[in-house]
Amino acid sequence: MRYLRELSWLLACLAALACSQPGDEPTDVEAEETGPLSVYVVNYPLRYLAERIGGEAASVVFPAPPGVDPAYWTPDAETVAAYQGADLIILNGAGYARWVELASLPRGRTVDTSAPFRDRLIPLEEAVTHQHGPTGAHSHEGLAFTTWLDPTLALEQARAIAKAFSQAQPEHEPGFRANLARLEADLGALDARLEAAAASLRDAPLLFSHPVYQYLVRRYSLNARSVHFEPDELPDASAWRALRALLEQHPARWMLWEAAPAPEIARTLGKLGVASGLFNPCGNVPNEGDLLTTMQRNAAELEAVAREVATAPTP
Secondary structure, three states, X not given: OHHHHHHHHHHHHHHHOOOOOHHHOOOOOOOOOOOOEEEEEOOHHHHHHHHHHHHHHEEEEOOOOOOOOOOOOOOOHHHHHHHHOOOEEEEOXXXXXXXXXXXXXXXXXXXXXOHHHHHHOOEOOOOEEEXXXXXXXXXXXXXXXXXXXXXXHHHXXXXXXXXXXXXXXXXXXXXXXXXXXXXXXXXXXXXXXXXHHHHHOOOOOEEEOOOOOHHHHHHHOOOEEEOOOOOOOOOOHHHHHHHHHHHHHOOOOEEEEXXXXXXXXXXXXXXXXXXXXXXXXXXXXXXOOOHHHHXXXXXXXXXXXXXXXXXXXXX
8 A cells, every 4th residue: 555655646746747847957056046045855954954054045945744754754746846846955865755766856956965974874773664643654774864963964964055055056155154154163062062961971871762863872972772662652562571671681761752752651661760851853843942952952851861870879
């Protein structure tokens, strides 16, 4: 059924775009008008980076609806056509937003922001298929794609965006460069804060509720393992047994979640000696603030965990 849905979606896209001639697409990134660049992105972190860099010289659109995981969301044919008509299409790369593999996007106007560090992308050790909210069943396989959780990689993605913007509108290059410099300072401060918090953890074992934190773990050498728990879905008996077995090998006292877990889940974890904290990956638009303030809250949470670890009695 999954393949039939994908085939039906692809046929709808082809029908909607039957009059277009991909061979006539420009090979260089050029805006047809002198107004703001029309920019479409595939996730919220890219929207934030593009808006910070572009300022008033770019109109950035992230069309995924709230409450979905953009990594597994599939746009309709009309939305794909809007992507194709943009001056620039900003991709995360690393296999993020798989619909782009089925769509015919103009290469000359498409920017893969993780291409500069392709050799540092993290392969997933195994594929795991499970439910995840309204997007239904999906599989974690191939490459880890939440690259922006490492601020140094987010900065490289920002630089790729700034380069593409400057090529498209060279008259605004000084403004793009100045905006990038301010963003670099913010991401550098965030990186230093996360690094200090991780150092304070002193190799304490941690758990993450979902396998999306690979770049964070690698950047700060966290002693962490991931499970496959959803914050609003009570794990079954086999999942709790697997967690107990994991805790015997990896005696974590904290699990960090994408969103606050249901009270019953938190209580059961508490009985196992595991407290719950938040570390929002921020793939979609946050309920409040922006990417930077969300990551700053994540850093504060990691600092709080580190303080708890420092004051905990030695077993």
